[in-house]
Amino acid sequence: MKAKNIVDQKKCEKCKLCIEVCPVNIIGVDENGLVNFIPEREKICLECGQCMAVCSTDAVKIAKYTYEDNFIKLPINSVDYQKYIDFVATRRSVRNFKNKPVEKEIVEKILASLNFAPYGAEPDKVEITIMNNRDKIESTLPLVEKFLDNIVKWVDNPIISRIIKHKKGIETFNTIKNHLYPMAKLENYKLKYGDRITRGAPALLIFHADKGAEEHTNNGLIYATYLMLAIHSMGLGGTMNEIIPAAINKDKEIKQMFNIPEQHEAIISIMFGYPKYKYKKTVKREAKKTNWIE
Ligand SMILES: Cc1cc2nc3c(=O)[nH]c(=O)nc-3n(C[C@H](O)[C@H](O)[C@H](O)COP(=O)(O)O)c2cc1C
Structure with a gap:
C-alpha cells in the first residue's frame, strides 16, 4: 500500500x-x-x-x-478571558430588526467564520441555505402557521401524541409538548398578531443535511453557535429558530419553498439582520448545575 x-x-x-x-x-x-x-x-x-x-x-x-x-498564518491571540466574556455577554437573541436587507458580502464574511469551527466526522455533509429576501421568507409563513396550528391538534390527540413520542423520541416530544404546544395553544404564533415566527428578519439561514449523515445534528448546532457569534461580531443580531426546521421536516411543501433536498433534514435555523434596539444590560443567569469529580 x-x-x-x-x-x-x-x-x-x-x-x-x-x-x-x-x-x-x-x-x-x-x-x-x-x-x-x-x-x-x-x-x-x-x-x-x-x-x-x-x-x-x-x-x-x-x-x-x-x-x-x-493554510493561513495565525495572528497572535489577543482575546483574554475578560474580552471573551464581554463579547459573549453582549450577544443577545435579537428579535427586532431594522427594515434593512443584509448585504451579501456581510453574509459571506459571517459564513467564512465557519471554517474555524470544530466538527465531528464529516464537516462537509452539513449544508447551508440562506433566504436573504424578506418577501420570500414571508411567503413561507402561512404554511408554518398551519404547522403550528396542527401541533395543537396533534398534542391534544392522545393517539397522535403517542405516535410522535414513539417516532421522534422523548426529547423532541417533550420540546413540542412543553415548549411549542403551550405557545401555539395561546395562539402566540398567529400571523394576525404579526410575524412572531421569524420576527420580521430580513435573512434566514438553515442548516440541513442528509438524514443519515454522520454527526450532522451536532455539527449543525456547533456551526449555528459559531455563526451567532460571528453575526454579533459584525454588529448584526440573530436568533436561533427551531420552528422553521421543525416545519420544514414535517411539510414537504415548506421544504420545497426553502429548496431543501427531499432526503435532507433541517437541523436549526438562524434569523438575522440589523438590530433595531441596543440592550443596556444583561441577565446574570444562575450557574449550571456542575458535578465535580476530583
Ligand atoms: C436550539 C435553540 C432553539 C431556539 N429556538 C428559538 C425559536 O424558535 N424562536 C425564538 O424566538 N428563539 C429561539 N431560541 C432562542 C432562545 O429563546 C434564547 O437563546 C434564550 O431565550 C436565551 O436568550 P439569549 O440568547 O438572548 O441569551 C432558540 C435557542 C436555541 C439554542
Whole structure:
C-alpha cells in the first residue's frame, strides 16, 4: 500500500510533533527511522490538518491540502478571558430588526467564520441555505402557521401524541409538548398578531443535511453557535429558530419553498439582520448545575 500523504524527508527535522498532535495516530517512525504516514491507517485521517499546521518546515503534506491554498498564518491571540466574556455577554437573541436587507458580502464574511469551527466526522455533509429576501421568507409563513396550528391538534390527540413520542423520541416530544404546544395553544404564533415566527428578519439561514449523515445534528448546532457569534461580531443580531426546521421536516411543501433536498433534514435555523434596539444590560443567569469529580 502506498501512502497518499507525504512527509518530505529533505525538509523533515524529525521533531515528531506531527506524530504527537495527530488525533488518530496515522503518522509514525518507519523501519528506516523516518517520520512517515502509516499506509494502513491513512483511511482514518480526519483531515484536521494539525500535522501540517504544527510543522515548522512545511515538510508534512496530506492529500487534501497544500500549504499555499489551505493554510493561513495565525495572528497572535489577543482575546483574554475578560474580552471573551464581554463579547459573549453582549450577544443577545435579537428579535427586532431594522427594515434593512443584509448585504451579501456581510453574509459571506459571517459564513467564512465557519471554517474555524470544530466538527465531528464529516464537516462537509452539513449544508447551508440562506433566504436573504424578506418577501420570500414571508411567503413561507402561512404554511408554518398551519404547522403550528396542527401541533395543537396533534398534542391534544392522545393517539397522535403517542405516535410522535414513539417516532421522534422523548426529547423532541417533550420540546413540542412543553415548549411549542403551550405557545401555539395561546395562539402566540398567529400571523394576525404579526410575524412572531421569524420576527420580521430580513435573512434566514438553515442548516440541513442528509438524514443519515454522520454527526450532522451536532455539527449543525456547533456551526449555528459559531455563526451567532460571528453575526454579533459584525454588529448584526440573530436568533436561533427551531420552528422553521421543525416545519420544514414535517411539510414537504415548506421544504420545497426553502429548496431543501427531499432526503435532507433541517437541523436549526438562524434569523438575522440589523438590530433595531441596543440592550443596556444583561441577565446574570444562575450557574449550571456542575458535578465535580476530583
Ligand atoms: C436550539 C435553540 C432553539 C431556539 N429556538 C428559538 C425559536 O424558535 N424562536 C425564538 O424566538 N428563539 C429561539 N431560541 C432562542 C432562545 O429563546 C434564547 O437563546 C434564550 O431565550 C436565551 O436568550 P439569549 O440568547 O438572548 O441569551 C432558540 C435557542 C436555541 C439554542
